Amino acid sequence: DIQMTQSPSSLPASLGDRVTITCRPSQDIGIYIRWFQQKPGKSPRLMIYGATNLANGVPSRFSGSRSGSDYSLTINRLESEDMAIYYCLQHNDYPLTFGSGTKLEIK
């Protein structure tokens, strides 16, 4: 199984900050990574697909990138509505596996 090591697990930040969340897969997954946002009591929402593509309706302050074997989700100019838990997902191989989540909270 492909393990997705996600960091940090908790990320205190201030409104207006730029933050980055990272996932490192245990083996090559190409561009087959997605990022999801989950707010308390809500279903997850697709934010990024194909490592770098913004899903429909997602604000342009969100972006995805890849550097070597590390994949990142970056949020520029943090807004209060961005406070949530973020998960990465690899779908290069079965079983599909998620990262353990990053809780983004106001400092």
Added chain:
Amino acid sequence: AVQVVESGGGLVQPKESLKISCAASGFTFSNAAMYWVRQAPGKGLEWVARIRTKPKKYATYYADSVKGRFTISRDDSKSMVYLQMDNLKTEDTAMYYCTAGYSGPFDYWGQGVMVTVSS
């Protein structure tokens, strides 16, 4: 608008069975792979099962934790997907989400249905 609505959750005892359902609309259901994802209380997301489309012979895939106990199925004529859960264990207690995938997994999500396994 896309709608995915789960139903059928509840409280069951260990070793019992339960079948949860998912009704989808607002997209071409027959062209979408369908999935179940679960989330135990206070925990992260876990993929459970997948069913492909008719051209892909409705192939199914399962997480090791549920293989042999859970069965995913679909009825394209009704735009429905199901998860039959047998021999339930306390560790199956979770919110179960139905999700649809076009370009990849989990494009659209339902609001979830709670399944509690407890004696």
